[in-house]
Amino acid sequence: MSEATTPHPAAWHPDPTGRHQYRYWDGAIWTEHVADNSARSVDPLDAAPPTRREVRQQLVSQRDSSVGSPRPTFAQRRAAARAERKRGREAAQEVLRQRELVREQERLEEAARKRAAREAAEGRARAEAEAREQARLAQLAREQVAREAAAREIREAEERAARILTYPPFYLPEYNGYPSTEVAGEFARIDAIHAVLGRRPKLNEELINEDLLAALVPEPSNPYDRSAVKVIISGQHVGYLEKEVAAALQPTVISIVEAGYLPTVGARVWAIARQGYESGKKPRHFANVRLALPYASRMLPLNDPPFEAYSILPWAASLQVTGEEQHQEVLAEHITPDDESLIIGTLHPLEANRKNGKDLVEIRIDGERVGQLTPASSQHFLPTIWHLHAQGMTTAAWLLIKGSAIAAQVTIHATRAHQLPSVWFETAHTAPRLHGSMSHVSNDGAVDDAEIRAQMREPMWDD
Incomplete structure (x- = not known):
């Protein structure tokens, strides 16, 4: 049977621990108040048992107190019992109050721990959110800088290309030969090719122009191929040299352009319109551009041209x-x-x-x-x-x-x-003059061609 259902009323009862004669029961729990031969004292239940010396001293004190002491009357014992019960109740209430204070303190500490953990988690979340936002803003800034740089590079490349097209032409050797070098990417520039030919072909009609000149413009700023060389015919961008051909010829093309000339070759353009695979579909346009390109070894001479006209x-x-x-x-x-x-x-x-x-x-x-x-x-x-x-x-x-x-x-x-x-x-x-030859034109000695080359346009590309 639990303490809450015990039938014993609040009173003095034999000490269950055996350390004293009596211990006060407050009706709910055993208290720390004890009595030995009518002498009261305090001994908590969880206190360590007394030593032999303490027991002897207690017995001696009990014996001394009992000698010559008058036996209390019934009224005194009853009053003492009432007072003891009151003190027991007060002690029990104090114990409960202390327990409640302890529980309240534990609740407050637990609440404080949870609040601190929540605040720490919120702080970490805020810091992570701020870090993510800063990273996002930094990425946006980098992307903006990259877009501006790319736009600036494209704009400068377009300006360079437009300026190059104003240079005097340098007709490469064999420019008037058979056009056997195919141009890549013409499928994406059908409209430009039609502009070169003057109109769109009718259905199943072939348009051919074999008496054209094509300009070769280096495009080292091309983000897809730094060796790119684009092909311009009649002011229209009709394609690029194939990748392997461009890689071999671009250095020569750049040297010609930096010397102030526009590399020029003969070109042949062909276009046709075919019916779509399904009936009712619009005609599909096809085109082909070929150039009369010389071998790489035949693009530039080993000497400079004459100084005279x-x-x-x-x-x-x-x-x-x-x-x-x-x-x-x-x-x-x-x-x-x-x-x-x-x-x-x-x-x-x-x-x-x-x-x-x-x-x-x-x-x-x-x-x-x-x-x-x-x-x-x-x-x-x-x-x-x-x-x-x-x-x-x-x-x-x-x-x-x-x-x-x-x-x-x-x-x-x-x-x-x-x-x-x-x-x-x-x-x-x-x-173009590319070799810095000497010109013997005066009695003062030879004139170094480097002075003439110094007046040429500066290199247009850093790479």
Whole structure:
């Protein structure tokens, strides 16, 4: 039976611990009040049992107090019992109050711990939210800077491209040859190709233009391919050189552009419209762009063009130069490990000899004679030479040198006078100066071509 249901009323009862004669029961719990031979004292229930010495001293004190002490009367005992019960009740109430205070203190401490944990969690959540917001703002700032940089780069690239298109053209060797190099990405620029052709083709109609010129514009700022070279025809962007071709040719194209020239080649554009796969569908447009690109080794000559006014004849089939065996020491300077060397030569008339009475054409490289054309071949170029000479200009042509330092052969690749289109005479066809050659034009000594190159446009790309 539990303490809450015990039948014993509040009173003094034998001490259940055996340490004293009596211990006060307050009707609910055993109290700390004890009595021995009518002498009261305090001994908590959870106190350690007294030692033998303490027991002896207690017995002696009880014996001494009982000797000569009058026995209390009934009224005194009853009053003492009432007082003891009152004190017991007060003690029990104090115990309950202390327990309640302890429980309240525990509740307050638990509430404080929970509040501190909640505040700490909220603080961590706020700190994490602030960190995420700062990271988001920083990312937005980086993205904004990247967008602005990309927009600035695109704008500068467009400005460079527009400026490049105003440069004088440099017609690459073989620019008027067969267009066999395909352009990539034309499927995404059908409208530009139609603009080049002048209109859209009708259904199943083919539109072809084989007499076009294409400009090569390097685009090292292209985010997808830093070696990109875009193709411009009639002011329209019609595609790019294929990736492998662009990687091989872009350095040469950049050097030409930085020298102030626009690399130019011949182009062929073809377009057609086909019916869609399903009936009722709009016609599908297809196009193809091809360029007359020379080999990489034939894009730039190994020497600079003449310092005097000149014009380079368009590329054509080769003609053998004669008499080159007498000028091997000059040709040896232009021999390279490659199979052939591209050179700019100049053509000069020679007076008729007594043998056949026909004027000849002398071939020179950097002012030094390297051979001549046969009388029959010379007649094809003399009209052009005389025409340009009347205008104060020198006739230049593309030469190929093959062989070794002790046995070299020279061929000339130039269009004959009767094959030149009228438009060719409208402007001089020149080439960039890239080698810093010396010009012997005054009695004060040679003038370094570096001064001329210093006046050229600055490099347009940092990379």
